Amino acid sequence: MKKAVYTSYGSPEVIQIIDIEKPIPNPHEVLVKIKASSITRADTMMRQGTPKFGRLIIGLFKPKNTALGTGFSGVVESLGNKVTKFKIDDEVFGEKLFSNGTNAEYLCISEDSIITLKPHNISHKQAAPICDGFLTSYSFLRDIGKLKQGQHILVNGASGSLGTAAVQLAKNMGATVTGVCSTKNVDLVKSIGADYVIDYTKNDFTKMRDYFDIVYDSVGKTNYSKSKKTLKANGIFMTPVLGSNVLWYSIISPKRVKFSATGIRKQRDLKMLLAELVTFFSQGKLNTVIDKTYKLENIIEAHKYLESDHKVGNLAIVN
Ligand SMILES: NC(=O)c1ccc[n+]([C@@H]2O[C@H](COP(=O)([O-])OP(=O)(O)OC[C@H]3O[C@@H](n4cnc5c(N)ncnc54)[C@H](OP(=O)(O)O)[C@@H]3O)[C@@H](O)[C@H]2O)c1
Known part of the structure; x- marks a missing residue:
């Protein structure tokens, strides 16, 4: 073979x-x-x-x-x-x-x-x-960020593997979703369910104030320092990408800054997440x-x- x-x-x-x-x-x-x-x-x-x-x-x-x-x-x-x-x-x-x-x-x-x-x-x-985009983003949304119905989440890198998964999952979980991508991907990000789309070549989401319950930087292109003013009080910045001081901030400010990796989660937990994803796919809720x-x-x-x-x-x- x-x-x-x-x-x-x-x-x-x-x-x-x-x-x-x-x-x-x-x-x-x-x-x-x-x-x-x-x-x-x-x-x-x-x-x-x-x-x-x-x-x-x-x-x-x-x-x-x-x-x-x-x-x-x-x-x-x-x-x-x-x-x-x-x-x-x-x-x-x-x-x-x-x-x-x-x-x-x-x-x-x-x-x-x-x-x-x-x-x-x-x-x-x-x-x-x-098991790349969906499993990782579901782990973040459900277990790390504990996203709740009615919350507003910003997904940075909404057109990537983790990003396209996160936009759909967050909508499925009843959140309001703002996706960030470049001009060519705006229509795609809208089509998978984002309520609002910010074109990062034209606007800078970090200038918005007290807006989001969660900023999920799925591509590691921003960081907590830049994004913190855009978060509501008690808002969470989370990312699957090690860098931009995320480890440091996750140690000194663990309630507000979160990093995780799929590979470090227990296999039993990943299998539970996967079982739920299978149900959503079977119901035609994800693509x-x-x-x-x-x-x-x-x-x-x-x-x-x-x-x-x-x-x-x-x-x-x-x-
Ligand atoms: N911790 C974990 O367990 C775990 C698991 C899986 C992946 N990861 C990590 O997660 C990261 C994302 O993976 P991925 O596969 O989702 O990435 P990806 O699909 O390769 O990301 C590509 C997307 O990023 C967007 N992008 C590029 N520059 C951007 C910017 N400045 N702002 C916003 N969006 C931008 C691009 O959109 P435009 O073309 O519109 O710019 C493109 O659609 C990687 O670093 C990967 O290693 C971590």
């Missing part, structure tokens, strides 16, 4: 497609024939080995884990002899955290990990990126925004596009 790997850190050209034996599932694993997989910012960071302190974990001089890709969607082809939760031909999707490797033709994954049945009303390419799709052999092109910083929603590899 074909699989994308990288054996050194660097530009997209370090990625190679290799041919290896199809894996055989362990007793509690399923073998998934991958129909679509995601390509995310996390993948580019793994490939680049950035931030550099992260190399203490992922490999000092070269990557310990050479496989790429975390999100997947596909069909169960075979089962380990102790699997009880899935059967052959089930359509499933999920995420392989840490020991990634979904940019491939097949994947073995434990039936107890982040894997669930795919709603019938969405395609594999719509399902594969759900994965897809910018471009690529064949596995064109994965380098996909990584180059991702680094442009202006993708809209998600990218997917389709097998």
Whole structure:
């Protein structure tokens, strides 16, 4: 089978497609024939080995884990002899955290990990990126920011993977949503449910005063210092991006500034969030925004596009 790997850190050209034996599932694993997989910012960071302190974990001089890709969607082809939760031909999707490797033709994954049945009303390419934007933003909105019905949230980077998810989820949760994006994405952000859209090339939301209950900077393009006057008393600034002193502020002002990462949350909690997302997708309340799709052999092109910083929603590899 074909699989994308990288054996050194660097530009997209370090990625190679290799041919290896199809894996055989362990007793509690399923073998998934991958129909679509995601390509995310996390993948580019793994490939680049950035931030550099992260190399203490992922490999000092070269990557310990050479496989790429975390999100997947596909069909169960075979089962380990102790699997009880899935059967052959089930359509499933999920995420392989840490020991990634979904940019491939097949994947073995434990039936107890982040894997669930795919709603019938969405395609594999719509399902594969759900554990990036939707799972992360839902974790922030529901659990970190505890967004309540009637609150006003500003989503900075409303046209990205996390941003398009956050706008839809916040509307679904009964909030008023202001999305921030550039001119070319204003119509899209309105179309996915934002009540108000601020074009950051024309207006600066940080000049608004006492306006928002939550500022969710989904792309790490602003910071708490710049945004705090736009927050109401007791308003929260939250971001999934480490930088702009977010760690410092989250220590000295933990009630007002929050950082979190999906990967540090308990698997049990992620599975609960995912189950709720599956219900919303099944009810037709959410839609994965897809910018471009690529064949596995064109994965380098996909990584180059991702680094442009202006993708809209998600990218997917389709097998
Ligand atoms: N903590 C976690 O668990 C976690 C999980 C997943 C991702 N992340 C991080 O979350 C961040 C966002 O990921 P993503 O995949 O959502 O990003 P993305 O899709 O690559 O973001 C691209 C979007 O950012 C917008 N953008 C660029 N400059 C902007 C600016 N100055 N102001 C507002 N919007 C701007 C672009 O819109 P325009 O073209 O209109 O400018 C584009 O649509 C990444 O840093 C990623 O590493 C963290």
